[in-house]
Amino acid sequence: QIDRSSYASSRRESNSTVLKEIISANGKFTAIRAIFDKLFKTICENVKLHRFPYEDLKKFVKKYSDGYLPQISDCVTSNDVLELVYDKCTFMDINYLEAVVREFKVKRAVVLVQCFNTNIEELCQYVPVRNVLGEYFILSRSNQPLRTDLVIKMIIDQNPNHVTLQFIKDAISSSFGSLAKSVQLVNIKEIDDMLLVTCFFPNCLSASLLVPESAIELMQRRGLVELTIDGSVYWKKEKDHIIIQR
Known part of the structure; x- marks a missing residue:
């Protein structure tokens, strides 16, 4: 059981510390990114100190992923499972790690996770996409997809000066619905005054299930x-006419 008063105090202190570091970064995304990389590493270090019952952890993560984490069957230790969880985390979304921390009551990490989420939510509200073009969002692995990843690329007719990171976050959430928690933002680039958004998704669904017609309409x-x-081009339009839809 976590003492509420001490939790609230720790949360305020952690948020204050991170906020001061963000302000000191003076809007430079590389410096801000380094702050969250450090915080993420600290969360992982605290999580590793927790003693997880292997079978329970594996069962929980498998259920949380809705079956879209097939490589979990290859895990033979709790650390193997945790490495998969870390790999699912992005700069804007650590939902897999947060779920594990809450489910198994990892006291050392609860406040840090809340601090991470609170500050990222605020950051997404005001950071323009222009400031993060070309930046890499996945936190723990190299920029190479896993062998089980689908690479999703979306060209979106939006000016990077006029939308914030929140727009991208909302676009992924609303477009992929319940599958969004397993969609990982990789990077955002500019192409012909539009946005090229690259994401990863576990390669265990057909395109039609991953991106149903209703999702296309939202997109x-x-x-x-x-x-x-x-x-492969799954959907494309020219002016107001769809020219490809598989």
């Missing part, structure tokens, strides 16, 4: 011009 409202899945 169109946000300016979707082209959707590519694993190198």
Whole structure:
């Protein structure tokens, strides 16, 4: 059981410390990113100190992923499972790690996770996409997809000066619905005055299930011009006419 008063005090202290560091970064995303990289590393270090019952941890993560984490069957230790959890974390979304921390009451990490989320939520509200073009969002692994990843690329007709990171976060959430927690933002680039958004998703769904017609409609409202899945154009439009839809 976590004492509420001490939790609230620790949370305020952690948020204050991180906020001061963000202000000191003076809006430079590379410096801000370094702050959250450090915080994420600290969370992981605290999580590793917790003694997890292997079978319970594996069962929980498998259930939380809704079956979209097939490589979990290869895990033979709690650390193996945790490494998969870390790999699912991005600069804007550590939902897998947060779920584990809350489910198994990892006291050392609860406040840190809340601090991470609170500050990221605030950051997403005001950081323009222009400031993060080309930045890499996945926190723990190299920029290479896992062998089980689908690479999703969306070209969105939005000016990077006029939308914030919150727009990207909302676009992923609303477009992929319940699957969004397993969609990882990789990076955002500019192409012909539009946004090229690259994401990873576990390679265990057909494109039609991953991106149903209702999702395409939502994406169109946000300016979707082209959707590519694993190198093949799945949906594309020219002016107001759809020219490809598989």
